[in-house]
Amino acid sequence: WNEQSYASLKDQREAVRTVQQYDTLPAGAQALTEVSAGRCHRSFVEEAPQEATVLNDLKIAAYAQGADGITDVVIAKESGLNRNCWYVLTGKARAFTLRKG
Numbered sequence: 001w002n003e004q005s006y007a008s009l010k011d012q013r014e015a016v017r018t019v020q021q022y023d024t025l026p027a028g029a030q031a032l033t034e035v036s037a038g039r040c041h042r043s044f045v046e047e048a049p050q051e052a053t054v055l056n057d058l059k060i061a062a063y064a065q066g067a068d069g070i071t072d073v074v075i076a077k078e079s080g081l082n083r084n085c086w087y088v089l090t091g092k093a094r095a096f097t098l099r100k101g
Helices: 009-018 051-064
Strands: 029-039 069-079 087-097
Touching: 009 051, 029 051, 051 069, 051 087
Parallel strands: none
Antiparallel strands: 029 087, 069 087
């Protein structure tokens, strides 16, 4: 359950390098949209999803929207039974652009 998984590795690397995480919305930033991502943990033989992976997924989603950064990041563990998972690690963030000048 992760639509970002189809991006090329080159694009993923560029997104993670380009999009920065900020504690607060920087002055002069233009809010774009909320982005979300999630990783399913299906079985005990599968490695559990990591917050860092979800954070990278958020950056990739923001990059796809033309964002320079993300803020207000919230990552939470949720029940995944309705998605055939033990649990889902979900993330949300606000994506924004910075004025170039």
